[in-house]
Amino acid sequence: MRGFKLLMVCLFFLLAGCGYKDIDKRFFVVAIGVDKSNSDHGKYKITFKVAIPPDKPSAKSNEAEIITTDSDSMTEAVRITRAQLDKEIDFSHTKAIIFGQSLVQKENVSEIIDWFVRRRDIQRIAYTGVGSPTALEVLKVRPAFERLPGNSLFLYFGRSGTEAPYVITEPLFDFYRRIKEKGIDPVLPIIQAEGDKYSILSSAIFKNYRMNLTLNDLESEILNSFLGRLKKTDFKIQANGESFFVFADSVKLNYDLLAGEKPTIHIHCKMSVTIEESKQTLALEKMHQLQILTEQEIRKNVLKLVKKFQQANVDPIGFGLRYRGSHLNNQTEWQKWEDIYPEIEFTMKAEVKVRGTGSIY
Template structure:
């Protein structure tokens, strides 16, 4: 009898299950952080909440957006809970968008909130919203089958695969923010009616944004830095246009030592001619390969000097330098001083495999 009374007393002390049912949760699918312009509450936090529905077809996704200005991201998220009737769940939030103006004013220290939250996946996608993150969140693509699906397919390469799209994960964003000799790169999302345009990248140093590449420059960057296949090489030859579809690309970087280091980039490209004048290959196959290689090398060199003059290093040339010569903090400081004078040399080897299914 005594044992039974003790057992009953222990049962009274036990609390109920803390797990909330799915119908009592709001799943956040996209989060946007903007610059509010108010120094007291500089962060405008917006979350796109999925409204569950049994209907799954194109254009059937339903969402709700709530926004708040706050002194920090953590405080804003806590306060947002009072705006809704369900618990906010970030476990399914795979897209985080930072406003363009936020990065121009410098990323705050509380941005580490993303990496500290245990319910935020390190493989989440990070991007920049132009003109702001809230504008991107408000877009409702007609092709979206369920909330957030459009951006998931864009960056996850489960849907479209484009050489103009750069994918940045949370773990890589954090790594580039703290790693010496390697700077962050973020894709730029621009809303356009009921869809998105993702064909540019924003380059930043450890503090703020420095440069936005054009679509053509973005493709060159993805080819040389991310081995982006399904890309293209374009060149005018007289009145004609030559287009090479790239199905293989590899690049190798060598950083020389000296007062003015020489960075050599060797690129190997293979592909087939998707568009060209008739009988072009029969006239001078190898000459065309050399022309394409020389043209591509000139474009990449021009891009590298533009990036160097902006004071950013998305390729990680500084990291290559430190790894090649076992450098420490003093060597890195020497590299930073020399980076503005670095010279580049790009050598491209192009191999044309054919002219497609016709000749």
């Protein structure tokens, strides 16, 4: 009995040491930016976007504080920032991680990514991207229509707001998986800061922890289709004196690895489209001709993109991962794929069904 009482007393002292801090004693970081530093205090400029809660609980506010620190590591940056604030830093609401364009073009960012993945209070579903000209400038943007700090940026990637075909969403867990896995390379959206708004029209492909290749809007749109993240979009068709736009309400883009004397990747595209805009008068009798022109243009753009990947020796689609999945997973097979990929041949078949010319005939 005396032993039981002693145990209860010990447990009482343990409970008294609870270190939980109330919400009003926390600073919530909603986004983090990492740039290349130009000072002598460290090689990184770390930016924290801290949400400032409104005075009234029912009010909405996009007020945020931008805090920057120069250091040689993420851990040191957090420690220095804590010494500058009177409240605890909380990363549980961090939903965006932005890397500065000059940083990822010149530096190996493996240690930075490693910190984000290891940090227990940062969500693995946080969105990642490249900030242009810098991550700091992107985090400074405060659109007039934004009701919560950073919410405008989150809506781009969460698909709960805009569904722009050029925006590639890459959460932290998938970015880390792709950058570690053999046979598939990560691709991040490039977020351009333009005054009080964002512009996301291009994307960046990474290789060996560095930014290796930049894609324009059309190339990002096609890659989104390959990744299965784009269900509907529009394309510009310009050939044989014809110029018109098609809206695709159904896009299926897949591929097969064909073994043989010369390995081939055969791409198959199936699309259902409607003519959305045209500079010429369109007649129903021309549907077959418009269909052929659309198939030719789609085939040309897709093959041009995959050959661009091949020449840059990058693989954001995952051809190499598919090869590894169908062969013995050993070093010999991987070396064989690295020799095959620069010489592999691409073929494509496009099937386009033109459903009509919109509401005007």
